[in-house]
Amino acid sequence: MARNTHVPADTAAPPITAILAKFVANHPSRGWSDAVEREAHRTFYNWLGCAIGAARHEAAEAAVAAVQMLEPAPQATVLGRAEKVDMASAALVNGITSHTFDFDDTHLKTIIHPAGPVASAVLALAERNGASGRDVIDALVLGIDVACRIGNVMYPDHYDRGWHITGSTGMLGAAAGCARLLRLDEEQTAMALGIAASQPVGLREQFGTMTKPFHPGAAARAGLMSALLASRGFTASSRALEAPRGLVQVASDKRAWHEATDELGERFEISFNTYKPFACGIVIHPSIDACVRLRAQGVTPQQVERIELRVHSLVLELTGKKEPKDGLQGKFSVYHGCAAGLIYGRAGEEEFSDAVVNDAQVVALRNKVQASVDDGIDEAAAQVTAVLQGGRRVEVRVDHAIGSLQNPLSDAQLEAKFGSLVEPVLGQARSDEITKTCRTLASLADLRLLTALCSA
Amino acid sequence: MARNTHVPADTAAPPITAILAKFVANHPSRGWSDAVEREAHRTFYNWLGCAIGAARHEAAEAAVAAVQMLEPAPQATVLGRAEKVDMASAALVNGITSHTFDFDDTHLKTIIHPAGPVASAVLALAERNGASGRDVIDALVLGIDVACRIGNVMYPDHYDRGWHITGSTGMLGAAAGCARLLRLDEEQTAMALGIAASQPVGLREQFGTMTKPFHPGAAARAGLMSALLASRGFTASSRALEAPRGLVQVASDKRAWHEATDELGERFEISFNTYKPFACGIVIHPSIDACVRLRAQGVTPQQVERIELRVHSLVLELTGKKEPKDGLQGKFSVYHGCAAGLIYGRAGEEEFSDAVVNDAQVVALRNKVQASVDDGIDEAAAQVTAVLQGGRRVEVRVDHAIGSLQNPLSDAQLEAKFGSLVEPVLGQARSDEITKTCRTLASLADLRLLTALCSA
Numbered sequence: 001m002a003r004n005t006h007v008p009a010d011t012a013a014p015p016i017t018a019i020l021a022k023f024v025a026n027h028p029s030r031g032w033s034d035a036v037e038r039e040a041h042r043t044f045y046n047w048l049g050c051a052i053g054a055a056r057h058e059a060a061e062a063a064v065a066a067v068q069m070l071e072p073a074p075q076a077t078v079l080g081r082a083e084k085v086d087m088a089s090a091a092l093v094n095g096i097t098s099h100t101f102d103f104d105d106t107h108l109k110t111i112i113h114p115a116g117p118v119a120s121a122v123l124a125l126a127e128r129n130g131a132s133g134r135d136v137i138d139a140l141v142l143g144i145d146v147a148c149r150i151g152n153v154m155y156p157d158h159y160d161r162g163w164h165i166t167g168s169t170g171m172l173g174a175a176a177g178c179a180r181l182l183r184l185d186e187e188q189t190a191m192a193l194g195i196a197a198s199q200p201v202g203l204r205e206q207f208g209t210m211t212k213p214f215h216p217g218a219a220a221r222a223g224l225m226s227a228l229l230a231s232r233g234f235t236a237s238s239r240a241l242e243a244p245r246g247l248v249q250v251a252s253d254k255r256a257w258h259e260a261t262d263e264l265g266e267r268f269e270i271s272f273n274t275y276k277p278f279a280c281g282i283v284i285h286p287s288i289d290a291c292v293r294l295r296a297q298g299v300t301p302q303q304v305e306r307i308e309l310r311v312h313s314l315v316l317e318l319t320g321k322k323e324p325k326d327g328l329q330g331k332f333s334v335y336h337g338c339a340a341g342l343i344y345g346r347a348g349e350e351e352f353s354d355a356v357v358n359d360a361q362v363v364a365l366r367n368k369v370q371a372s373v374d375d376g377i378d379e380a381a382a383q384v385t386a387v388l389q390g391g392r393r394v395e396v397r398v399d400h401a402i403g404s405l406q407n408p409l410s411d412a413q414l415e416a417k418f419g420s421l422v423e424p425v426l427g428q429a430r431s432d433e434i435t436k437t438c439r440t441l442a443s444l445a446d447l448r449l450l451t452a453l454c455s456a
Numbered sequence: 457m458a459r460n461t462h463v464p465a466d467t468a469a470p471p472i473t474a475i476l477a478k479f480v481a482n483h484p485s486r487g488w489s490d491a492v493e494r495e496a497h498r499t500f501y502n503w504l505g506c507a508i509g510a511a512r513h514e515a516a517e518a519a520v521a522a523v524q525m526l527e528p529a530p531q532a533t534v535l536g537r538a539e540k541v542d543m544a545s546a547a548l549v550n551g552i553t554s555h556t557f558d559f560d561d562t563h564l565k566t567i568i569h570p571a572g573p574v575a576s577a578v579l580a581l582a583e584r585n586g587a588s589g590r591d592v593i594d595a596l597v598l599g600i601d602v603a604c605r606i607g608n609v610m611y612p613d614h615y616d617r618g619w620h621i622t623g624s625t626g627m628l629g630a631a632a633g634c635a636r637l638l639r640l641d642e643e644q645t646a647m648a649l650g651i652a653a654s655q656p657v658g659l660r661e662q663f664g665t666m667t668k669p670f671h672p673g674a675a676a677r678a679g680l681m682s683a684l685l686a687s688r689g690f691t692a693s694s695r696a697l698e699a700p701r702g703l704v705q706v707a708s709d710k711r712a713w714h715e716a717t718d719e720l721g722e723r724f725e726i727s728f729n730t731y732k733p734f735a736c737g738i739v740i741h742p743s744i745d746a747c748v749r750l751r752a753q754g755v756t757p758q759q760v761e762r763i764e765l766r767v768h769s770l771v772l773e774l775t776g777k778k779e780p781k782d783g784l785q786g787k788f789s790v791y792h793g794c795a796a797g798l799i800y801g802r803a804g805e806e807e808f809s810d811a812v813v814n815d816a817q818v819v820a821l822r823n824k825v826q827a828s829v830d831d832g833i834d835e836a837a838a839q840v841t842a843v844l845q846g847g848r849r850v851e852v853r854v855d856h857a858i859g860s861l862q863n864p865l866s867d868a869q870l871e872a873k874f875g876s877l878v879e880p881v882l883g884q885a886r887s888d889e890i891t892k893t894c895r896t897l898a899s900l901a902d903l904r905l906l907t908a909l910c911s912a
Contacts, residue, residue: 061688061689062685062688062689063688065688066681066684066685066687066688066690069684070528070529070531071531072526072528072529073526073528073529075526086526086527086528161706162700162706163706167654194662194665195667197659197661198620198623198657198659198662198670198671199655199657199674200656201655203653203654203701203702204701205653205695205696205699205702206650206654206692206693206696208693209693210690210691211650211651211654211691211696214654214690214692218654218655225522228525229518229670231522232517232518232521233514233517233521234515234519234522234666234667235665235667236662236665236667236670237662237665240659244618244661245618245661246661247659250617250618250619250659
């Protein structure tokens with residue numbers, strides 16, 4: 001019945017829905033290396049800190065107020081807050097808060113933020129069911145694998161055409177994780193993936209509004225509900241991902257099917273997950289890191305006559321705002337990022353507050369940053385020179401910024417980040433207790449022991 | 457940051473999100489003709505019958521069982537059943553049941569089934585809030601106008617590439633209707649449309665599974681939640697529909713912006729809504745109608761030697777199943793449709809039951825139907841000749857089948873259809889009472905007077 005076509009329909013796509021469903025349902029518990037297991041713990045922990053940290057943001061207030069209109073049953077914790085709500089609403093709100101600061105994890109191959117949809121859904125279901133830490137880690141690894149593998153199939157075309165890929169693959173990861181947690185068999189898991197496939201969430205047009213973090217939240221809720229429906233016998237196409245009118249072909253011209261199944265069960269996409277040291281888009285990170293390193297070498301704001309910054313053109317295209325007026329605009333200003341890095345030695349959520357962005361010392365230093373484009377420098381690199389009074393030049397070249405795959409945050413750095421997010425919300429004692437619990441999450445008998453600590 | 461493009465981004469699109477939001481927020485109550493007002497009543501009534509009729513279908517059972525896992529508050533009625541659930545879940549389940557029999561309304565210009573997402577969301581919210589019939593009709597007319605106008609902007613390209621357009625525009629109609637019911641101002645209404653724009657639901661690959669009717673249900677829930685969020689201050693892009701990375705440009709190469717705004721407030725798309733007399737895809741309707749007319753002319757199955765059917769190629773492409781094995785397959789068999797029409801004089805949900813599809817008399821007559829393609833005959837027409845024993849030929853040509861815009865169901869026929877759907881679920885007395893209430897819906901003081909009748 002097609003009256004016109006876009007790219008030709010691929011009628012010979014491999015049965016990736018069934019293959020992934022079989023994998024999710026049957027892969028052995030902890031069937032992966034110690035490195036993967038460690039990364040799962042780091043992914044969960046980083047996600048948890050981001051969600052708790054944004055618990056009092058106005059986006060959280062609005063979302064909780066809307067959800068309360070449903071008079072939800074107290075099944076699951078809104079992280080960092082006193083409310084409990086039904087598990088689908090908890091998945092929604094926790095998914096929103098985890099992405100509100102743009103501080104969550106990033107699968108760099110696809111720029112998916114996978115924990116937002118997957119962990120938010122899995123934790124809400126786990127709390128309601130009293131699942132174990134082992135089951136949650138298993139669900140997280142497998143769910144993230146599904147979301148990121150489908151991301152690999154479609155990226156970059158899918159993202160380039162305007163989909164916010166975190167929400168438009170995340171519902172699959174959430175469905176997979178919840179299906180695993182519910183111990184659905186491979187047929188039911190295929191149905192869960194199929195139901196979820198009809199619910200991609202997210203347009204890039206929403207960037208800069210609350211609907212950006214809404215995307216992982218809505219994807220979490222959609223995936224969780226898909227798994228619940230499948231568990232009760234609801235049906236979907238068993239080829240919902242790969243059929244000519246299935247998700248991948250409808251939403252992407254790139255269809256690298258092999259990405260869904262290559263080394264399945266051997267290579268885990270969570271291995272490629274990274275955690276931000278700075279609360280802003282990754283493209284500014286090398287410049288901030290360079291300024292943090294200048295500070296560590298003894299350079300002080302008072303000495304600085306100017307800062308010469310050489311970066312790839314993309315950096316200024318995305319974050320070239322010279323005179324940011326508030327915290328949000330600060331996140332799109334490499335100039336502000338450099339100033340914060342040199343003055344404070346960090347750029348967490350606090351350094352992107354309205355107050356800091358308008359602080360006189362910060363503004364003064366920001367105005368001394370001179371950026372120039374050099375496309376010989378990689379997008380992920382930066383060359384920064386501090387020209388000091390008297391003419392001395394101190395130069396730092398960053399090829400792999402802190403937080404990149406090549407130079408990941410250490411566990412201690414992750415814990416410091418967590419504390420900076422959680423302590424203002426729940427206090428230091430509770431923050432430390434959560435950290436201790438998360439270190440051995442896989443051995444936790446009942447997730448409710450953790451969620452109780454995360455409730456305000 | 458785009459690394460490749462599909463069709464060029466249209467950066468000069470008119471601000472249709474804002475224009476439609478202003479319209480929805482400010483258009484006067486009952487600001488339309490008597491004909492539009494009557495069609496709104498017919499649309500609501502037809503939708504209600506379909507939803508109640510499918511209340512005990514296995515898709516409804518599965519959906520209600522899943523929703524019960526949320527321990528929902530009893531805010532709104534699951535139509536035709538005893539359960540009450542939270543209003544978002546009621547929107548979901550009633551949207552599912554209203555489309556389960558493929559018997560709901562059709563906006564023929566876009567093949568959107570608009571009441572599924574819009575009425576399901578609006579009624580759930582109206583019941584929770586005790587809204588009046590007047591407010592519900594206003595919300596329904598305006599919500600359907602938004603969904604169908606965005607459909608007109610994108611159809612057919614959007615549908616051809618694989619989107620089930622009912623669910624991928626329906627969330628906008630549901631958001632608009634609920635925003636109206638909540639009396640949101642135009643800025644908040646724009647936010648509601650914006651949040652909804654990130655949540656298109658539905659792939660055509662799901663046709664033939666429960667996830668097809670899930671699409672209008674999920675769209676209803678998404679639209680309702682979008683309006684609730686906007687009412688609590690949640691933000692979205694105010695250009696979420698028209699921006700280069702907004703819904704229309706992401707999901708369609710056809711972007712007939714003028715369709716969103718031409719004659720806004722003068723022409724109402726609900727005027728072009730139609731109601732199915734037969735519980736199957738519209739493409740078979742002319743053939744069934746022709747056989748019903750043969751029966752009315754005295755032709756009996758016993759007399760028939762063969763039935764010669766001439767139709768457009770599309771009819772056999774979509775519904776050419778010669779030997780259907782069950783009710784669902786029967787819906788894709790023009791042969792079965794013809795047999796049912798001649799034997800029973802109708803083709804409601806009962807005539808597509810497994811028992812009827814396998815009835816010996818039906819099978820025998822079905823085998824006497826000979827179909828041939830004639831592309832000189834319109835898709836919406838059919839030419840049927842009954843060749844009787846002895847050689848007499850009785851010919852019927854249907855150019856506008858019953859239920860088409862040119863030959864709409866009368867109110868009496870709609871009431872008969874409603875009764876056939878509702879009486880088996882709620883009994884004749886209750887069915888009649890609901891019919892009476894729906895005749896003057898706009899004057900109902902509180903929708904809960906209606907929903908109480910629709911509860912089992």
